[in-house]
Amino acid sequence: MDWEFIVQHIPLYQEAAxxxxxxxxxxxxxSILIGLVCAAIQYFRVxxxxxxxxxYIELSRNTPLLIQLFFIYYGLPKIGIxxxxxxxxxxxxxxxxxxxxxxxxRSGLEAVSPIQxxxxxxxxMNRRQTMGYVVLxxxxxxxxxxxxxxxxxxxxxxxxxxAISLMDLMFTAKDLIGLYYKTxxxxxxxxxxxxxxxxxxxxxxxxxxxxxxxxxxxx
Amino acid sequence: xxxxxxxxxxxxxxxxxxxxxxWIALRISLTAVVISIPAGIxxxxxxxxxxxxxxxxxxxxxxxxRIMPQMVLLFIVFxxxxxxxxxxxxxxxxxxxxxxxxxxxxxxxLVRGALISIPVHQYESGEALGLRRVQxxxxxxxxxxxxxxxxxSINLITRMIKTTSLILMIGVVEVLxxxxxxxxxxxxxxxxxxxxxxxAVFLLYFIACWPISMFAKYLEKRWR
Amino acid sequence: MTETLLKIEHLVKKFDDNLILDDINLExxxxxxxxxxxPSGCGKSTLLRCINAxxxxxxxxxxxxxxxxxxxxxxxxxxxxxxxxxxxSYELFPHLSVLNNVMLAPxxxxxxxxxxxxxxxxxxLERVGLKEKAGSFPRQLSGGQKQRVAIVRxxxxxxxxxxxxxxxxxxxPEMVREVLDVILKLAAQGRTMxxxxxxxxxxxxxxxxxxxxxGGSIIESAPPEEFFEHPKTDRAKQFLNTFTFEAVKTxxxxxxxEED
Numbered sequence: 085m086d087w088e089f090i091v092q093h094i095p096l097y098q099e100a101a102x103x104x105x106x107x108x109x110x111x112x113x114x115s116i117l118i119g120l121v122c123a124a125i126q127y128f129r130v131x132x133x134x135x136x137x138x139x140y141i142e143l144s145r146n147t148p149l150l151i152q153l154f155f156i157y158y159g160l161p162k163i164g165i166x167x168x169x170x171x172x173x174x175x176x177x178x179x180x181x182x183x184x185x186x187x188x189x190r191s192g193l194e195a196v197s198p199i200q201x202x203x204x205x206x207x208x209m210n211r212r213q214t215m216g217y218v219v220l221x222x223x224x225x226x227x228x229x230x231x232x233x234x235x236x237x238x239x240x241x242x243x244x245x246x247a248i249s250l251m252d253l254m255f256t257a258k259d260l261i262g263l264y265y266k267t268x269x270x271x272x273x274x275x276x277x278x279x280x281x282x283x284x285x286x287x288x289x290x291x292x293x294x295x296x297x298x299x300x301x302x303x
Numbered sequence: 304x305x306x307x308x309x310x311x312x313x314x315x316x317x318x319x320x321x322x323x324x325x326w327i328a329l330r331i332s333l334t335a336v337v338i339s340i341p342a343g344i345x346x347x348x349x350x351x352x353x354x355x356x357x358x359x360x361x362x363x364x365x366x367x368x369r370i371m372p373q374m375v376l377l378f379i380v381f382x383x384x385x386x387x388x389x390x391x392x393x394x395x396x397x398x399x400x401x402x403x404x405x406x407x408x409x410x411x412x413l414v415r416g417a418l419i420s421i422p423v424h425q426y427e428s429g430e431a432l433g434l435r436r437v438q439x440x441x442x443x444x445x446x447x448x449x450x451x452x453x454x455x456s457i458n459l460i461t462r463m464i465k466t467t468s469l470i471l472m473i474g475v476v477e478v479l480x481x482x483x484x485x486x487x488x489x490x491x492x493x494x495x496x497x498x499x500x501x502x503a504v505f506l507l508y509f510i511a512c513w514p515i516s517m518f519a520k521y522l523e524k525r526w527r
Numbered sequence: 528m529t530e531t532l533l534k535i536e537h538l539v540k541k542f543d544d545n546l547i548l549d550d551i552n553l554e555x556x557x558x559x560x561x562x563x564x565x566p567s568g569c570g571k572s573t574l575l576r577c578i579n580a581x582x583x584x585x586x587x588x589x590x591x592x593x594x595x596x597x598x599x600x601x602x603x604x605x606x607x608x609x610x611x612x613x614x615x616s617y618e619l620f621p622h623l624s625v626l627n628n629v630m631l632a633p634x635x636x637x638x639x640x641x642x643x644x645x646x647x648x649x650x651x652l653e654r655v656g657l658k659e660k661a662g663s664f665p666r667q668l669s670g671g672q673k674q675r676v677a678i679v680r681x682x683x684x685x686x687x688x689x690x691x692x693x694x695x696x697x698x699x700p701e702m703v704r705e706v707l708d709v710i711l712k713l714a715a716q717g718r719t720m721x722x723x724x725x726x727x728x729x730x731x732x733x734x735x736x737x738x739x740x741x742g743g744s745i746i747e748s749a750p751p752e753e754f755f756e757h758p759k760t761d762r763a764k765q766f767l768n769t770f771t772f773e774a775v776k777t778x779x780x781x782x783x784x785e786e787d
Contacts (some may be wrong), residue, residue, distance in 0.1 A: 085369050146512035147505055148468035153477065155501040162308060162498035196389075203618035206579050207632035208608035209685060217631055229468075243372035245688045247472065254374055254472075267386040268426065275371070291472055 086090060093260065100256040101277045107170060107250070108239045110282075111177025115238060118178060119185025126186065127193045136237035137186070144183035150244045152176050156235045157248040169250045177238055185235045191221065192227030215247050225296050308495035312503055317485050321500075324478030325507050331395060331477075335402035338483065339463075340456060342403070343410020350415045361411070368408040373466050377491065381473045389405045393473035395454035406463060413455045415446040450526040461512040468508070476515040478504055529556045532592065532719050533578065533688060539586030540570070540743075547573050547741040551587070555688070558717045562730040562751075565740035571723040574740070575690045578721070579612050591688065598696030606660045608636060610691040615697050617673040619665040619680070625652070626661040635683065644683070651679045654757055671702030672712060678709055689713070691722040707733075709768050726768050730753055739763050 121139040124130075144152075153176040157169065167175065196219050202215040237264040246255035263269050312318050350361050369377070381397040384390070392400075421444055429439035472481045482504050486496045491501075531556040540548035541693050548570045555561055563571045576582045578589055588594045619628050629703040633639050637785040652658045655675040658783045665673055674694055681689060691710065697702040707729050712735050714720065724730055730737060730751065739747040739762075747754060747763050758764045 127514055142513060143509060146465075146516055148465040148467040148509045150471070151479065151501070151505050151508055155505050159501040162306075162495040166349075197618075199614060199618050200620065201618060202576075202581050203612070203614055204620075204632075205604075206581065206607055206610070206612040207680070208604045208636040209632060210604045213635050217635060218620055222620075225622065229426070240372040243374035244469065244472075250501040256618075257378065262381055267382050271383045274375060274378065276383075278371060286370060 085272075086266060086269050089264070089266050090273060093269075093273060096256055096260075097273050097277050100207075100251055100253045103170075103250065104239075104242050104245070104252045104279060107245065108242045109173045110183060111242070112235055112238055114162065114174065114178035115181025115185045115234070118182030118191055119187075120183060122186035123189035123193060125189050140223055141183040141186055145171065145187075149176060149180045149241045150247055152179055153244065165273050166297065169245075169248050172248055173242070173245050177241065180241065181234065181238045182198055184237065185231070188227050188230035188234055189223070191230065192223040195226045196222045199203060221303045228296055229293050232293065234286075235284055236282060236289065241279075306495045307491070308493050308497065308499035309502075310471050311485060311489050311493050311499055314489070318503075320481050320485065321503060321507065323476055324476065324481035325511065327475070328467040328470070328477045329511065330396050330463060330468045330474075332402065332460070334399050336405050336463055338399075338403040339406025339410050339484075340461070342407040344414050346407060346411035347414025347418065351418045359486060365408045365412060368405055369412075373401065373405055374469050374472065376405060377469060377473055394470060394473045397473060397474060398470045400492075402463060402466065405466075406459060409459055409462075410421040410456065413452060414448070414458070417451045418444070420451070421447055451470040454523040454526070457459075457515060457522070461515045461519075464506065464512055464515075480505060529557070529558060532557045533721075534588070534593075535578070535587070535589050536583060537587035538574075538577065538589060540573055540582060541585045547743055548577065551743075551745060551750075553745070554737070555721065555728060557687075557719055560714050560720055560733055561721045561732035561733045561738060562736075563721065563723045563740055563755050564730060564766075565737045565746075566726070569740045570743045571740050572692050574693050575721065575723060578688075579607060579610050584715055597656060604636065606686055606714070607689045610690060611684055611686030611688070612690065613674070613677050613681055613694050615693040617665075617677045617697075618671070619673055619676060621665050623664075624730065625657070625663050625668070625676050627666070628676060629633070629683050632680070634682050641660045648679070648683055651682055652676070652757070654712075655679055656705075669702060670698045674698065674702075674706045678713075682713075687719060689718055689720040691720065691724070695726060695753065697723065720753075724784075727755070727767075739764070739766070 122141065125133045125137045150253070153172065156167070156176055156179075157172045159168070170257045174192065199224070200218055201214055204218040245252045245253050246258065249255075253274055260270040264270075312321075346361055346364075349357055352358065368415060378399065380401050381394065411490075423444055424448070426439055429443045434442065467477065467480060470477055482500045486500050488498045500515050531554050533553070535551055535553040537552040538548055539546070551574065553561075563574065565760070573582060577584050579597070580596050580603055582587075583598045591606055591609060594601070594602070594606065596758055619625075620631070623631065624649060626645070629652065630641075631645050633648075634641060634643045649658055649661060652661055655678065657672060657675055657679070659673065659674075660668060665676075668676065678694075679752055694710075695706050698706065703726065707726065710720070710722070711729075722730075722733065734751045737747070737749055737751050738745055739754065739758075739760075740763050746760055747758065749759075755767070758767060
């Protein structure tokens with residue numbers, strides 16, 4: 085193991101990790117927004133829009149991110165939609181993540197029993213109050229495990245970004261392997277940096293889940 | 304109507320070549336599924352055993368595999384082990400190896416989840432009837448877990464198929480690589496081929512995965 | 528003559544083509560306690576849900592204090608404030624403490640002052656013997672305790688009419704009593720209530736009038752003494768018979784005695 089090589093190249097990986105985190109987080113934020121809108125449309129059975137979001141969710145869940153990115157990055161410019169790679173990465177991640185988040189939120193909403201809603205209504209609450217004070221707080225806590233799984237899933241999916249020439253962790257590792265044949269060192273750095281990004285998220289997620297389970301809303 | 308580069312698909316053997324590329328991706332994922340499911344069932348069942356050492360070792364395997372992006376695992380096996388052990392691993396073999404390791408981990412977690420979701424009373428009432436342990440599993444536990452597990456394992460197949468798109472990155476010639484070749488070869492004749500061809504690849508993956516997802520959803524609804 | 532609080536005329540309720548309630552007519556006076564009994568599936572619960580506009584109705588009218596209740600009415604939530612409902616499955620809000628469960632609607636719907644509501648909530652909880660549970664969460668309570676909280680939650684809105692939908696059906700036998708005692712106390716205070724129950728002795732004790740529902744229609748409507756002692760219809764007789772058991776062992780023929 086060439087320690088000098090490792091130390092020397094830490095800054096390079098740092099920069100790449102920062103790119104991964106930045107795109108990953110922005111992608112997650114937009115996924116949440118798309119997911120909330122789609123889940124609301126599905127839950128309230130908004131006509132027409134419900135069909136459209138249904139088609140979007142199926143398309144997004146049944147195709148790989150890599151292909152989605154290729155289409156956005158190489159295909160769309162041909163019909164005049166030009167984006168820079170970073171924007172494209174965020175858009176791709178949001179396109180993929182939106183449907184996963186939508187499913188997480190929707191199943192949370194649907195898990196709150198209809199009688200809970202009725203009992204709020206029978207106390208004289210209007211629809212908005214019923215949603216705000218009774219349904220949403222419960223739905224949110226039910227969605228948490230799926231939500232955390234999605235965040236980790238999306239952060240992991242960022243590993244394909246090198247395919248659209250974003251200089252992320254994978255790109256850096258592949259580059260170094262090609263340049264110096266320091267395969268082991270490059271891979272060790274790759275693994276360590278991914279762990280630095282993913283482990284904290286995973287640990288926080290587990291803690292949050294455990295806390296919620298302890299709160300155990302089971303009637 | 305702008306040029307969408309769709310005509311390239313109809314030229315010569317292009318569509319057939321894309322389908323052949325897809326077949327390679329499907330073959331790899333199906334091979335990995337065939338290995339993962341029995342291995343995952345075995346490991347999942349072992350995870351519910353009381354032996355702490357076995358459980359800790361399996362848990363470690365599961366967590367390591369699941370926290371790493373599959374892409375990183377591919378790199379480790381394809382670049383890392385060839386260097387460390389000096390063997391010559393083809394891209395296809397490396398992918399099957401990685402996807403099987405990953406699929407086994409995922410499957411074992413599904414199996415464990417299904418097994419522990421069966422209330423203790425079910426085991427106890429089986430034993431109270433005088434059934435032996437094997438019989439309790441055979442007649443009571445397995446039939447109940449089976450229904451939960453089948454839709455989830457079918458979903459694992461679609462996840463596997465989607466993940467095989469990554470093997471492009473370690474140089475296996477599959478559908479995306481073929482697409483790149485077609486676009487490259489037709490750069491002069493149809494400069495907009497990238498739109499049409501990548502759209503076709505997108506839809507091909509969708510056509511491969513969507514019916515499987517729908518089937519899983521149908522089973523889940525029917526068996527609930 | 529006391530005034531009418533709730534008036535139901537020619538009520539019809541269908542699920543698709545299934546007729547659930549068929550031409551129901553009912554007048555409930557202020558302070559009256561009505562107990563609705565009947566075989567399962569006869570439409571008892573549906574009747575309560577229609578009164579609270581949780582189910583849309585297909586015909587007839589329901590009015591409270593002369594004001595019509597229907598699910599499209601704009602003043603629906605004002606009407607619902609006047610009707611308290613307690614469900615079989617308690618339906619406490621699992622993410623809120625007992626006190627917050629009781630205070631939520633008075634604060635958010637009636638916009639009352641927090642101190643005042645809190646004081647009333649605690650007084651009411653004390654009356655049902657649960658003051659010390661105010662800070663607990665629903666999951667920490669027994670079924671009987673949960674149901675008493677649910678009753679307090681409804682009371683705290685100062686409803687003019689209380690609906691009880693088989694509130695003891697999900698409870699263990701030893702907890703039934705504590706809940707029924709609370710309802711008996713409310714009856715003694717002169718509250719107007721409509722109660723759906725399978726507890727016949729309780730029905731006899733609490734009711735001013737018994738409604739016997741079968742097949743979606745009111746078959747009998749009579750004071751409890753009359754209904755339980757001299758039911759007029761065969762259907763009612765048959766129904767009441769299902770609650771009595773006859774001894775199957777004649778005293779002289781038990782095994783032990785034969786051996787002696």
